[in-house]
Amino acid sequence: MAKTKAAIKIDTVDSKAGKNSNALTKKPEEDKAEIAKKKRLVSTEQVLELISQGLSQTDALSIVGIPYPTWHSWMKADAELVADIKRAEISLKLKHLQNIQRHSESDVRASQWLLARKFPAEFGEKATIDMNTKSDDSKVIINVIQQVQKEKHAQVVQVKHELPEEIEDEED
Numbered sequence: 001m002a003k004t005k006a007a008i009k010i011d012t013v014d015s016k017a018g019k020n021s022n023a024l025t026k027k028p029e030e031d032k033a034e035i036a037k038k039k040r041l042v043s044t045e046q047v048l049e050l051i052s053q054g055l056s057q058t059d060a061l062s063i064v065g066i067p068y069p070t071w072h073s074w075m076k077a078d079a080e081l082v083a084d085i086k087r088a089e090i091s092l093k094l095k096h097l098q099n100i101q102r103h104s105e106s107d108v109r110a111s112q113w114l115l116a117r118k119f120p121a122e123f124g125e126k127a128t129i130d131m132n133t134k135s136d137d138s139k140v141i142i143n144v145i146q147q148v149q150k151e152k153h154a155q156v157v158q159v160k161h162e163l164p165e166e167i168e169d170e171e172d
Contacts, residue, residue, distance in 0.1 A: 040074070044081065047071070052088040 043064050050060035061071050075082050097114070104111035115123040 044074070044084075048084055048088045051085060052091045054092055057085070 043066055046064045047060045061068055100110045100114050
């Protein structure tokens with residue numbers, strides 16, 4: 001009977017070792033996936049916060065350390081992420097629009113600035129050109145414009161006809 005108890009203890013230890021060894025090999029894999037998921041969540045939240053503060057996606061990704069192709073694949077796979085990005089951008093707009101509205105109460109220029117940019121056809125600055133000049137002045141202006149156009153055209157033609165030295169050497 002003594003041998004039986006010893007055999008049972010060995011079997012129990014061996015079976016625990018077997019379970020533990022399997023658990024040890026599977027657990028890191030599960031942990032890696034879980035860690036990657038948490039890192040992605042934290043990174044995404046950081047990028048969204050930076051976007052809501054005014055950074056471009058590219059700049060936010062650079063700061064957080066996410067390659068753009070990775071970010072792009074996340075966006076393709078997750079429509080909610082795309083919606084979150086849009087919400088972050090809108091939140092930035094709203095923050096600054098509210099700021100402009102607050103300041104417009106004490107300074108009308110804030111309202112004028114907002115209206116000029118939001119509704120440029122109605123409130124934007126209009127540039128006018130005074131064409132009421134002497135006939136001699138008009139001819140001078142037209143000649144200057146034509147000369148500038150000719151010079152630009154000559155530069156374009158020159159660039160198009162220049163070949164790199166390597167190609168010219170090959171032709172000789």
